[in-house]
Amino acid sequence: xxxxxxxxxxxxxxxxxxxxVVGSGSFATAIVKMLLENxxxxxxxxxxxxxxxxxxxxxxxxxxxxxxxxxxxxxxxxTDINELVAQCDxxxxxxxxxxxxxxxxxxxxxxxxxxFVSAIKGIVPKANDVVAHYxxxxxxxxxxxxxxxxxxxxxxxxxxxxxxxxxxxxxCTEVCxxxxxxxxxxxxRVHPSADILGNEYSAILxxxxxxxxxxxxxxxxxxNYTAVFVSNAIREMEHFLEGIHEVPRDVNESAYLGxxxxxxYSLFSRNRNLGNLIGKGYTVKSAIQSMNMVxxxxxxxxxxxxxxxxxxxHTPIIDTVYRILxxxxxxxxxxxxxxxILN
Amino acid sequence: xxxxxxxxxxxxxxxxxxxxVVGSGSFATAIVKMLLENxxxxxxxxxxxxxxxxxxxxxxxxxxxxxxxxxxxxxxxxTDINELVAQCDxxxxxxxxxxxxxxxxxxxxxxxxxxFVSAIKGIVPKANDVVAHYxxxxxxxxxxxxxxxxxxxxxxxxxxxxxxxxxxxxxCTEVCxxxxxxxxxxxxRVHPSADILGNEYSAILxxxxxxxxxxxxxxxxxxNYTAVFVSNAIREMEHFLEGIHEVPRDVNESAYLGxxxxxxYSLFSRNRNLGNLIGKGYTVKSAIQSMNMVxxxxxxxxxxxxxxxxxxxHTPIIDTVYRILxxxxxxxxxxxxxxxILN
Numbered sequence: 259x260x261x262x263x264x265x266x267x268x269x270x271x272x273x274x275x276x277x278x279v280v281g282s283g284s285f286a287t288a289i290v291k292m293l294l295e296n297x298x299x300x301x302x303x304x305x306x307x308x309x310x311x312x313x314x315x316x317x318x319x320x321x322x323x324x325x326x327x328x329x330x331x332x333x334x335x336x337t338d339i340n341e342l343v344a345q346c347d348x349x350x351x352x353x354x355x356x357x358x359x360x361x362x363x364x365x366x367x368x369x370x371x372x373x374f375v376s377a378i379k380g381i382v383p384k385a386n387d388v389v390a391h392y393x394x395x396x397x398x399x400x401x402x403x404x405x406x407x408x409x410x411x412x413x414x415x416x417x418x419x420x421x422x423x424x425x426x427x428x429x430c431t432e433v434c435x436x437x438x439x440x441x442x443x444x445x446x447r448v449h450p451s452a453d454i455l456g457n458e459y460s461a462i463l464x465x466x467x468x469x470x471x472x473x474x475x476x477x478x479x480x481x482n483y484t485a486v487f488v489s490n491a492i493r494e495m496e497h498f499l500e501g502i503h504e505v506p507r508d509v510n511e512s513a514y515l516g517x518x519x520x521x522x523y524s525l526f527s528r529n530r531n532l533g534n535l536i537g538k539g540y541t542v543k544s545a546i547q548s549m550n551m552v553x554x555x556x557x558x559x560x561x562x563x564x565x566x567x568x569x570x571x572h573t574p575i576i577d578t579v580y581r582i583l584x585x586x587x588x589x590x591x592x593x594x595x596x597x598x599i600l601n
Numbered sequence: 602x603x604x605x606x607x608x609x610x611x612x613x614x615x616x617x618x619x620x621x622v623v624g625s626g627s628f629a630t631a632i633v634k635m636l637l638e639n640x641x642x643x644x645x646x647x648x649x650x651x652x653x654x655x656x657x658x659x660x661x662x663x664x665x666x667x668x669x670x671x672x673x674x675x676x677x678x679x680t681d682i683n684e685l686v687a688q689c690d691x692x693x694x695x696x697x698x699x700x701x702x703x704x705x706x707x708x709x710x711x712x713x714x715x716x717f718v719s720a721i722k723g724i725v726p727k728a729n730d731v732v733a734h735y736x737x738x739x740x741x742x743x744x745x746x747x748x749x750x751x752x753x754x755x756x757x758x759x760x761x762x763x764x765x766x767x768x769x770x771x772x773c774t775e776v777c778x779x780x781x782x783x784x785x786x787x788x789x790r791v792h793p794s795a796d797i798l799g800n801e802y803s804a805i806l807x808x809x810x811x812x813x814x815x816x817x818x819x820x821x822x823x824x825n826y827t828a829v830f831v832s833n834a835i836r837e838m839e840h841f842l843e844g845i846h847e848v849p850r851d852v853n854e855s856a857y858l859g860x861x862x863x864x865x866y867s868l869f870s871r872n873r874n875l876g877n878l879i880g881k882g883y884t885v886k887s888a889i890q891s892m893n894m895v896x897x898x899x900x901x902x903x904x905x906x907x908x909x910x911x912x913x914x915h916t917p918i919i920d921t922v923y924r925i926l927x928x929x930x931x932x933x934x935x936x937x938x939x940x941x942i943l944n
Contacts, residue, residue: 410828420823421940449944480763485753485863486855493853510839510853512832512944520828523866597764601792601855 274440275347276301280339280361282309283551284322285377286352288413290333291326292424293350295443301334303342305357310335323417340367348373348440350407351389354552355380358389362397373433374399377407379461380554381561388458401429401454405437408457408513410520412527419445425513427451427458449512455503457513460495463576464518465555466562467491468529470579471522473589475530476537483597487575488522490600494575498562501571529555533579542583559583574599617783618690618716619644623682623704625652626894627665628720629695631756633676634669635767636693638786644677646685648700653678666760683710691716691783693750694732697895698723701732705740716776717742720750722804723897724904731801744772744797748780751800751856753863755870762788768856770794770801792855798846800856803838806919807861808898809905810834811872813922814865816932818873819880826940830918831865833943837918841905844914872898876922885926902926917942 278301279290286302293300304310312320313335317327336342343349344367353361355378376389385392390406393399405428416422424441426448428434438448451457470491471484479487495518496509509515521527532553535545546556563580566573578596581587621644622633629645636643647653655663656678660670679685686692687710696704698721719732728735733749736742748771759765767784769791771777781791794800813834814827822830838861839852852858864870875896878888889899906923909916921939924930 410825412825415823415825418823420821420825422823422825423829423944447940447944478763480758480761480765481863481867481869482753482755482758482763482765485859485866486766488862489853489855489857489859492858493851496853508836510832510836512829514832515835516828516832519831519862520824523828524824526824597790601766601790 273436275436276345277348277350277440278303278342278346279350279352280342281305281352281354281377282319282322283352283354284413287319287323287326288411288416289350289352289377289407290328291323292416292441292443292446294328294332295446296440297332299332299334301336301342301346303336303339303361305337305353307337310337323413326417339364343367343369343372346372348375348437350375350377352377354378355389355554356383356552356557358382358392359384365397369397369399371403373403373405373436375405375407375437376458379465381462381558383557386561386564388455388462390454390458403433404429404454405433406454406457406461408451408461409517410512411517412520412524414526416445421445421447423447423449423512423516425449425451425457425511427454427456427513429454451511451513453503453505453507456499456505456507459499459502460509460514461517462554462558463495463498463562464521465529465553466559466576466579467495467518468521468527469533469536469553469555469559469583470575472527472530472533472535473537473579473582474533474593476534476539477590477593479593484522486600488519491522491575492518494573498566498571498573498576501569502565528553532556536582537589542586555579556583616779618779619688620691620693620783621646621685621689622693622695623685624648624695624697624720625662625665626695626697627756630662630666630669631754631759632693632695632720632750633671634666635759635784635786635789637671637675638789639783640675642675642677644679644685644689646679646682646704648680648696650680653680666756669760682707686710686712686715689715691718691780693718693720695720697721698732698897699726699895699900701725701735702727708740712740712742714746716746716748716779718748718750718780719801722808724805724901726900729904729907731798731805733797733801746776747772747797748776749797749800749804751794751804752860753855755863755867757869759788764788764790766790766792766855766859768792768794768800768854770797770799770856772797794854794856796846796848796850799842799848799850802842802845803852803857804860805897805901806838806841806905807864808872808896809902809919809922810838810861811864811870812876812879812896812898812902812926813918815870815873815876815878816880816922816925817876817936819877819882820933820936821880822936827865829943831862834865834918835861837916841909841914841916841919844912845908871896875899879925880932885929898922899926
């Protein structure tokens with residue numbers, strides 16, 4: 259154990275810059291845990307004084323992944339994003355997408371030259387756009403100083419230290435290499451990528467497809483159907499990504515297909531659970547209210563549907579989920595119609 | 602109901618040829634059920650007089666899918682493959698792969714001009730080859746008179762009439778169209794394909810990957826890992842299929858990816874269950890003995906591994922499963938090694 263600690267601090271002192279995480283949900287908590295495998299200390303900007311106080315008192319996040327115990331000496335907790343950004347070279351943004359603008363618009367300290375990493379799998383409502391575009395257009399952070407953390411990496415399994423694979427997409431190879439070093443550990447393997455937009459969009463799309471898989475399950479469709487649904491979804495995703503940002507990519511890499519599968523199948527997936535409730539007959543409103551976590555797929559469906567329309571893309575699964583979530587269309591009828599198109 | 606029956610018999614009289622099914626396992630039983638949605642009668646060659654007598658007595662297969670009740674007036678049961686082949690234009694072979702040669706080598710009636718459809722997802726041990734090659738090489742049945750039934754189509758869900766999608770790959774479009782008509786129903790959709798070998802090999806490979814997914818699950822790997830495993834498996838499958846039979850194909854179609862997913866994830870999958878037992882510490886022998894169904898992936902692993910070696914293909918997942926099943930290698934160590942190659 260002592261040897262392990264010594265190795266960590268040596269590694270850190272030699273090469274790792276100061277890293278901070280913004281957000282206090284389950285994935286943010288998992289990211290702090292991952293980083294502490296390599297970093298002597300992690301800066302952590304949580305949402306409220308209450309959460310900060312609770313972590314300081316108990317040594318764990320009281321609401322998300324409470325089984326993950328932190329050595330408080332290794333955390334620099336704050337509720338002030340400016341304090342965090344001022345002290346860090348790398349800022350990992352891991353709030354729910356709907357709270358991102360609220361957090362980053364408070365920024366007044368200089369952040370030129372710092373790296374911003376998005377672990378957010380959703381659309382920024384204010385910009386009606388993905389995080390990478392929002393950061394570039396509103397904050398002048400070029401892609402060269404951005405990165406995206408992609409899955410399949412459900413936080414609950416990171417908490418249990420079950421071997422998981424992160425894809426890190428970055429605009430420049432140095433940034434990618436540095437992040438690979440910061441995240442690789444006994445239970446985390448890192449796969450590098452240059453496809454920031456593809457990884458970001460696919461992480462958003464998979465939430466919509468997971469809502470759809472959940473609806474079909476709630477309606478009583480079985481395993482045979484779900485497998486067909488997912489195999490159609492990955493082809494639709496490939497078509498969408500090509501329409502948005504055409505670069506050579508293999509959508510069967512883990513960040514695209516793997517993340518889609520884990521989200522569509524895992525019982526940990528809140529998007530799938532939202533869909534399942536709707537398929538079982540809950541209204542959309544009551545299904546959302548009954549969950550105490552944000553299901554990103556709900557918000558994403560609207561924006562992605564509009565993008566698909568604007569680009570003239572053929573996305574029957576996204577359209578179906580959108581119509582159920584936003585146009586009060588009958589899930590059973592919509593899925594019966596969709597089933598005639600799938601193959 | 603009367604209208605439905607009338608429609609069925611009209612359809613059948615007009616266009617469907619006489620169809621027979623050879624085999625009495627779960628998928629054979631499901632195929633008989635599927636065909637009876639369109640055919641007034643189905644010929645069914647079962648393995649023994651005992652099974653034949655039990656079906657005649659009870660109206661259902663006593664061992665597999667016992668909840669599926671048949672109208673005995675619509676079945677022409679036999680235990681004699683020659684009787685069946687003599688009376689049928691289309692013969693669906695649905696035995697476990699290890700029993701196929703035993704069944705078809707009894708054939709002495711002429712079968713020229715008849716269509717042979719393989720619903721077998723395994724290697725013929727005697728030929729150490731796939732069914733399509735075996736039928737062509739040993740019985741002079743050309744690909745033009747062959748077809749392959751591909752999934753994702755677990756029999757248990759067909760029994761429940763849950764919407765499922767079959768891919769039918771045939772060497773000629775007329776045969777494909779006729780089979781599409783014979784199988785399409787309220788709960789079965791059919792997708793046509795021309796890729797006989799690709800569909801057959803992928804149905805075999807997916808069983809090996811399902812054994813692998815089961816081993817990893819038995820070893821304690823979680824959902825994040827399984828998703829990465831499957832996303833690597835589909836890429837390995839693509840590479841293997843290209844090495845065997847290079848034609849334009851999209852491995853993300855349901856017959857390839859969908860069937861892989863359903864087999865790797867479904868609790869109905871005997872291949873996954875076999876792997877799971879091995880991962881939990883059972884010896885290979887005791888795991889096989891504890892199951893009362895044949896896990897095709899076990900037999901396939903040896904033949905496919907040898908094919909991969911002979912063709913010089915890079916198939917680390919197949920190699921890993923092979924070494925655990927046939928070389929008594931330690932599953933934990935093998936999967937730890939494999940995990941460093943996956944991405």
